[in-house]
Amino acid sequence: MGLRAVADRTFDALCPYPGQGLRNHCLRLYDFALLHAGQMEVEVDADFIYAAAMLHDLGQIGSAH
Secondary structure (H helix, E strand, C coil), X not given: CCHHHHHHHHHHXXXXXXXXXXXXXXXXXXXXXXXXXXHCCCCCCHHHHHHXXXXXCHHHHHHHC
């Protein structure tokens, strides 16, 4: 299983909100990070950036409850 699949499964298991709002937020962050890296001419691992974007808020949300 690839890193993106693990990130998606983890997100699905831990996301406390119904609907697609948080997922869409994470996907926008992923797109922004890739765009910014491209503008800065920095090579990034797109799968790692995807995982970081998809998971970046889950710990914060869990600690607030």
